[in-house]
Amino acid sequence: MRPREFDHDDVLRIAFDQFWRNGVRGASMSDIARDTGVQRGSLYNAFGSKEALFLQAYERYAGDYLAALQKALGAGSLRKRLTAFFDLTVTNFRSGTPPRGCPTTRGLMELGAAEGEGLDEDARQAFAGLISRITALVQDTLSAGAERGEFNGNPAAAALHIITVTRGLAVLERAFGDEPQLRKIAAHTIDLLLGRTGG
Amino acid sequence: MRPREFDHDDVLRIAFDQFWRNGVRGASMSDIARDTGVQRGSLYNAFGSKEALFLQAYERYAGDYLAALQKALGAGSLRKRLTAFFDLTVTNFRSGTPPRGCPTTRGLMELGAAEGEGLDEDARQAFAGLISRITALVQDTLSAGAERGEFNGNPAAAALHIITVTRGLAVLERAFGDEPQLRKIAAHTIDLLLGRTGG
DNA sequence: CATGTTTTTGACAGCATGTCAAATATCTAC
DNA sequence: GTAGATATTTGACATGCTGTCAAAAACATG
Numbered sequence: 001m002r003p004r005e006f007d008h009d010d011v012l013r014i015a016f017d018q019f020w021r022n023g024v025r026g027a028s029m030s031d032i033a034r035d036t037g038v039q040r041g042s043l044y045n046a047f048g049s050k051e052a053l054f055l056q057a058y059e060r061y062a063g064d065y066l067a068a069l070q071k072a073l074g075a076g077s078l079r080k081r082l083t084a085f086f087d088l089t090v091t092n093f094r095s096g097t098p099p100r101g102c103p104t105t106r107g108l109m110e111l112g113a114a115e116g117e118g119l120d121e122d123a124r125q126a127f128a129g130l131i132s133r134i135t136a137l138v139q140d141t142l143s144a145g146a147e148r149g150e151f152n153g154n155p156a157a158a159a160l161h162i163i164t165v166t167r168g169l170a171v172l173e174r175a176f177g178d179e180p181q182l183r184k185i186a187a188h189t190i191d192l193l194l195g196r197t198g199g
Numbered sequence: 200m201r202p203r204e205f206d207h208d209d210v211l212r213i214a215f216d217q218f219w220r221n222g223v224r225g226a227s228m229s230d231i232a233r234d235t236g237v238q239r240g241s242l243y244n245a246f247g248s249k250e251a252l253f254l255q256a257y258e259r260y261a262g263d264y265l266a267a268l269q270k271a272l273g274a275g276s277l278r279k280r281l282t283a284f285f286d287l288t289v290t291n292f293r294s295g296t297p298p299r300g301c302p303t304t305r306g307l308m309e310l311g312a313a314e315g316e317g318l319d320e321d322a323r324q325a326f327a328g329l330i331s332r333i334t335a336l337v338q339d340t341l342s343a344g345a346e347r348g349e350f351n352g353n354p355a356a357a358a359l360h361i362i363t364v365t366r367g368l369a370v371l372e373r374a375f376g377d378e379p380q381l382r383k384i385a386a387h388t389i390d391l392l393l394g395r396t397g398g
Numbered sequence: 399c400a401t402g403t404t405t406t407t408g409a410c411a412g413c414a415t416g417t418c419a420a421a422t423a424t425c426t427a428c
Numbered sequence: 429g430t431a432g433a434t435a436t437t438t439g440a441c442a443t444g445c446t447g448t449c450a451a452a453a454a455c456a457t458g
Contacts, residue, residue, distance in 0.1 A: 001423095001424065001425055001426090001433085001434050001435045001436085002422075002423045002424045002425080002434070002435045002436045002437080003423085003424060003425085003435085003436080004435090004436070005423095005436075005437080022311065023308075023309065023311075025224050025309075026311060028413080028414060028415085029414080029415070029416090030413085030414080030415095038437095039437065039438065039439090040415090040416095040438095041416095041417095041418095041436095041437065041438060041439075042436070042437055042438085044415090044416065044417080045435085045436065045437075046436085049415085049416075050415070050416090101308075105308060105370050106308045108308075108370060108373045108374055109222075109300075109304060109305045109307075109308035109309065109369075109370065109373060110222065110224075110308065110309060111373060112221065112222075112225060124373075124374070127374060128374040128375060131371075131374055157383070157387050160380070160383075160384055160387070161364075161384060161387055161388065161391070163367070163371075164364055164367035164368060164370075164371060164384050165360075165363055165364065165367055166367070167366065167367035167369075167370035167371060168362070168363030168364055168365070168366035168367035168368075168370070169363060169367075170308075170366075170370070171304050171307055171308065171366035171367070171369070171370065172330075172362075172363060172366060174307045174308060174310060174323075175307055175323070175326060175327040175330055176327060181359070184356070184359075185359055185360060185363050188356050188359070188360055189360065192360070192391050192392070193391070200402090200403050200404045200405080200454095200455065200456060200457095201403070201404045201405045201406080201453075201454045201455050201456085202404085202405080202454085202455065202456090203404090203405070204405075204406080204454095227444080227445065227446085228445080228446070228447090229444085229445080237406095238406065238407065238408090239407095239446095239447095240405095240406065240407060240408075240447095240448095240449095241405070241406055241407085243446090243447065243448080244404090244405065244406075245405085248446085248447075249446070249447090
C-alpha cells in the first residue's frame with residue numbers, strides 16, 4: 001500500500017473551519033484543498049464526497065461542543081448552570097473573526113427538502129442528533145435542579161423551551177450581530193423560567 | 200420598444216415558490232425559467248441577477264405575511280392574539296408539500312459572511328427588516344395588553360423573547376418536522392409570559 | 399412604411415462537484 | 429535485495445450553475 005500523505009484529523013479540523021465560516025454550500029472543495037494542501041482528488045478518494053467530509057468534520061465538532069456544554073452545566077446553582085450554558089452558547093456563535101454563527105443551525109437551514117424526502121438525510125440526522133443530545137443534557141440539569149428545589153416546572157417542557165431559544169439566538173445572531181442583545185435575551189429566558197429573584 | 204412577453208408579478212410569485220421550497224442557493228435560474236416559461240436570459244435582462252430577483256420576490260412575500268400577522272394580532276384578548284400569532288407562524292412554516300419551512304430564517308442562515316462584510320448585505324437587511332417589523336407588531340400588542348391589565352412585564356423584552364422563539368421554531372421545524380411539538384412549545388411560551396391560568 | 403429601442407435568444411466564460419484512468423510510491427513476500 | 433500488489437495521487441473530463449454579450453426579433457412611433 002501507499003501511505004497517505006496527509007493527517008486525517010488535520011483535514012477534518014481545517015475543513016470544518018471552512019464549513020463553519022462559509023457554510024457547507026459556500027465552502028468549496030477547492031478552498032479546502034488549498035487550506036489543507038491536499039489535492040481535491042485526494043479528498044474525494046479519502047472521504048467520498050463533500051457531504052461525507054462534512055459529516056465527519058461535524059461529528060468531531062459535535063463531540064467537543066457537547067463535552068463543553070456538559071461541563072458548563074455541571075457546577076453551581078441551577079441559575080449558574082443555565083447562565084454558563086447560555087454564555088457558552090452565545091460565545092460559540094460569536095467566535096471567530098468575523099463571527100461564524102451556529103454551524104448546526106446554519107447546516108440545518110441549508111438542507112434541501114424537509115424531513116423524510118431530501119438527499120441529505122444523513123446531515124439532518126446529525127444536526128437533529130446534536131440538538132436532541134443538548135436538550136437531554138438541559139433536561140437532566142433541570143430535573144436535578146427540581147429535586148433540589150431550585151426549579152418547579154416541567155423539566156421536559158422547559159428544556160424544549162431553552163433549546164428553542166438557543167436556536168432563535170443563532171438566527172438573531174445572523175440577522176443583527178448584536179451580541180449584547182443575545183445575552184439579554186438569554187438572561188430574560190432564565191428569569192422567565194426560574195423567576196426574576198433568587199432562583 | 201418591444202413589449203415584455205411575461206407578467207412581472209407572475210414571475211415573482213413563481214420564483215418565490217422555488218426559493219421557498221429549495222432555498223436561494225438551491226433554486227436555480229434554470230428551474231425558475233422552466234416554471235415561468237421565461238428564458239433564463241430574459242430573467243437576467245429583467246431582474247439583473249438571481250439575488251435581485253429574490254429580493255423583489257421576498258419583498259412581495261414580506262408584505263403579505265406582515266399584513267396577515269397584523270390581522271392575527273388584532274382581535275380578542277392578549278392570549279388569543281398571541282395564540283393566533285403563533286398559529287399563523289407555525290402554519291406558515293408547515294405550508295406546502297413537503298412543508299417549506301421559514302423562508303426568512305432559511306435565507307438568513309444561507310448568507311455568506313456575518314453583518315458588516317458579506318456580499319449579500321441587501322438580503323440580510325431585508326430579512327432583518329421583516330424580523331424587526333414583526334417584533335414591533337408584537338411589542339405594540341403587548342403594550343396595549345399591558346394597558347388593559349392583561350400583561351404585566353416588559354413589552355420590549357417579551358417581544359424579543361417571542362421573536363426569538365419563533366426563529367427557534369423555524370429551526371426545530373427543519374430538524375424534526377414535528378408540528379405538534381412546535382405548537383406545544385408555542386403554547387408553553389404563552390403560558391410563561393402570561394401565566395398558566397386565565398391570562 | 400421606415401426607424402429606433404427594448405426584449406429575446408443562443409453561445410460563451412468561469413467555477414463548482416464528482417468521476418475516472420493513468421502514474422506514482424510504499425508495503426509485503428519471497 | 430528485488431518484484432509484485434495495492435492504495436494514493438494527479439490531471440483531464442463531464443455536467444450544471446451564474447452571469448455576460450452580441451446578434452436577432454418584435455413592437456412603438458414618426
